[in-house]
Amino acid sequence: MKFVTSYSGGKESALALHKAVLQGHEPVALITTYNTDAGRSHFHGLPAELLEDAAQSLNVPLHLIQTSNAQYAADFEAALTHFKEQGAAACVFGDIDIVGHLQWCTERCNAVGLEAIFPLLGRNRRDVVYDLINSGFVANITIVDTSRCSDEFLGRVLTADVAERIAAAGADICGENGEYHTFVSDGPIFGRPVQFRYGAKLQQDNYAILPVYTHLEV
Numbered sequence: 001m002k003f004v005t006s007y008s009g010g011k012e013s014a015l016a017l018h019k020a021v022l023q024g025h026e027p028v029a030l031i032t033t034y035n036t037d038a039g040r041s042h043f044h045g046l047p048a049e050l051l052e053d054a055a056q057s058l059n060v061p062l063h064l065i066q067t068s069n070a071q072y073a074a075d076f077e078a079a080l081t082h083f084k085e086q087g088a089a090a091c092v093f094g095d096i097d098i099v100g101h102l103q104w105c106t107e108r109c110n111a112v113g114l115e116a117i118f119p120l121l122g123r124n125r126r127d128v129v130y131d132l133i134n135s136g137f138v139a140n141i142t143i144v145d146t147s148r149c150s151d152e153f154l155g156r157v158l159t160a161d162v163a164e165r166i167a168a169a170g171a172d173i174c175g176e177n178g179e180y181h182t183f184v185s186d187g188p189i190f191g192r193p194v195q196f197r198y199g200a201k202l203q204q205d206n207y208a209i210l211p212v213y214t215h216l217e218v
Contacts, residue, residue: 008044
């Protein structure tokens with residue numbers, strides 16, 4: 001079955017894409033919501049150039065949904081409709097168990113007649129993290145909610161040791177409640193590692209952020 005995948009550049013979206021491919025499905029596009037005012041993707045804050053480089057390594061075309069908060073759902077549905085017309089039958093999401101997220105994704109797909117697929121649905125969050133690590137994905141921690149997780153983890157690769165230290169500090173090991181976000185730069189579905197660099201650390205409200213750029217950006 002042909003599918004599009006909701007791709008944030010983070011760990012769950014990469015693992016969900018991997019699982020869908022292992023199940024024999026064919027990805028036709030990565031769809032990523034993009035905040036044109038900020039010049040970065042929604043939620044994970046990745047620049048278009050880096051997302052495009054990752055898409056090239058994944059060998060799946062990237063489609064940026066340039067949208068605002070007010071038009072977010074409508075623009076997402078428009079993108080789904082476009083790829084349905086190109087032959088996609090489903091959209092893959094990396095959500096695990098947060099009911100509101102699952103409902104939103106399902107509603108968007110139902111509105112346009114696509115199947116919503118959740119390869120990680122209902123799995124234990126610790127198991128998801130270890131599956132990601134043991135599968136060989138390189139997830140780099142780029143954003144930390146300092147009200148729930150120490151910024152000492154910024155810039156670290158998510159290893160078993162780092163994951164257990166995050167959990168020991170009282171945060172969710174998977175960061176599913178927004179404790180941290182990642183950028184996945186390599187793994188079994190990548191043709192090559194995605195080269196990138198960090199900018200200067202920023203603090204926005206509770207969030208400590210290491211901006212991520214392609215290695216060619218200045």
